[in-house]
Amino acid sequence: MASPIALPRIMRIGGGAVAEIGEVVTGLGLTRPLVVTDSFLVGTGAAEQMIKTLESAGLSPRLFADTVPDPTTDSLDAGVAAIAEHDCDSVIGFGGGSPMDTAKALGILGRQGGQMRDYKAPRNNVGPALPVIAVPTTAGSGSETTQFTVITDSASNEKMLCPGLAFLPIAAVIDYELTVSMPPRLTADTGVDALTHAIEAYVSKKANPFADSLALVAIGTIGRVLRRAYTDGSDAEAREQMMLAATQAGIAFSNSSVALVHGMSRPIGAHFHVAHGLSNAMLFPAVTAFSVRAAESRYADCARALGVATTGDDDATAADNLVDALRELCRDVAVPTPKAYGIDNARWDELIPLMAEQALASGSPNNNPLVPTDAEIRDLYAQIYG
Template sequence: MANVLLLPHQIFTGENALTEAGASICALGKKALIVTDPFMIQFGNVAKVEEMLKSNKAPYAIFSDITGEPTDKMVEAGLKVYADEGCDYLIALGGGSCIDTMKAIAVVAAGGGTITDYMGRSIEEDVAPMVAIPTTAGTGSEATRVTIIADTVNQVKMMLIGSSIVPPVAVIDPQFTMTAPPSVTANTGLDALCHCMEAYTSRRAQPLTDTFALSAVKRIVANLSTCYHDGKNVEARAQMSIAALEAGIAFTNASVTIIHGMSRPIGALFHVPHGTSNAMLIKVCLPFMLTGCYDRFADLGRAIGVAADDDDDKTAAEKFQAKVMAMVDEMGIPTPAQFGIDKDAFFKVIDKMADDALTSGSPQNTWHQPTKEDLVGLYKKLWD
């Protein structure tokens, strides 16, 4: 069977990437809508994008009401600004929430209706042109064919997938990641680690995704701790930005597995940021994942240098697991209780979360195939 690799049409990376991308960005349309959040305005990052647009004599409007994980209400509000201002292309500046919201606006702006109309559909038709400028090194949304939007009525996370929602232009400029605080750096960085290790150990992995996943995991293990402890380290931030992009390319083509499948329901029901809910699950999910895939996890252990070439696969895989768990501990990832989730409320919806996780299809990509009972047990282990 042939494999397909989806990528943005243009990827600008490195210092001054935004300036270099200016002409390509402004050629996408006549008026841009910048989709961002209040912190990007506060930190001066939006001003840098405005300066680029002004230097290219390009009109624009700003929608800055992204205040958390993206919801159908945010998409609706952004669509109104897009239409009222007469915009015809979009620029997302921010983390995954801003980029995912931009993708949803692009879909509905072109196809009409509401974002809930597109749940469960493959998005292959034309959408409004998009530019993704990530300010965190984690989601990889700048390179993915996925957007996740919370349905506030049914309290589920809608996952929309399609080749049309890969942003045509991605700008990976490390200057925009320098303002991320340690907690955001940790959560998004571990999200990227989940992306590459899940992609590499997915049933849908292929040689090209393996290349991106292995490169990403090496960069993350080498640089995430530095970024967490020294956020002003430009080289480490640049390496993490590249790693997040590589991990995004890997998982959008090979998919994710059990961690992401179990993470989405936690986020939808308890309003836990996506990166945090993934990081919470690493320590309970990794041992389960290893048992069906020692050889692939052994590759990861050898790639990052914690396992020797002559270690057997089980030993090498367990050394990788130990390294990842140590990173989770180092970065102070909260448990559900520490995050403030009520245990009784959590246990009341475990059945629903397990069903929703399986419905997403992601757990089924895991080599150790989980049953609903497995997922229920893993959710309960979060409270051990």
């Protein structure tokens, strides 16, 4: 059976690539982009520089900087209005996962209208949508290469997965120099997010050889350099390698899928406002331990790629080494438990049934090597609390 593979049409990768954004947009025949970013990049001057670069290329950009962490349906309204007011023909997502998710959502709403809940899984969205150009400033989400966006429904608090080619950026400009100022906590959270993408892509029931090759390379790179980037943010080589690995992991899971970690992570983010990468990291070792016996050889491959097992180790030993290595990595980069993060125990327990229901409804757990029951997901939530 053939595997459907989809990538951005154009990718510019390397230090200083962001200076070529005007050339990329012009080359696509676009002239009136909405630059979707956040207040942080406005404060650093990066957003202003982006606008100047676009204007110097003869383009007519408009800035929209009102994105919020873990974007909500309510947060999209002003962006949709900005697209209409400026008569935008494209959207540039400039920032971390939240600005890029916002840009992707605005791309489809700006062309088709309606509400984001109209576009959530299991619907497969093929367009039409305004073309999106993605410029990531973190090394983690991989959103610059994926055919997904995640938006929280302001009415129900459901973190909705919205899939389909309509959300795949037409172009991605990937410049590791934009990540050098990331603080250690964000470096860790986004880095573990990228590792989760790569491992889940490889063990997913939708895995394929194209995605496998990228996933294994990304796993190896992250294993070598994430701690370096976390310890010393000025380590340019580590930053460059992490940026490329995050993109490779994004391509991998976009063309295979994520699984149980992501299914369980989204409700944590929605209800407790935990950053996506961090909620993944909270879950990653426990969910891997739960799943590992169902795909021992695949997890063993991940362990060998990560450098925590050799070809001389049998698959069971290698897979167990992977679980131990993930626990050690999360300790090394100071991943807190939900309890240590400050989440109230009673509120956590109260929401476990709803979070389990929402995790299953997302569809991601069905891609896991071991498909969990509702009771097993509840038990995993209880285990990780701390």
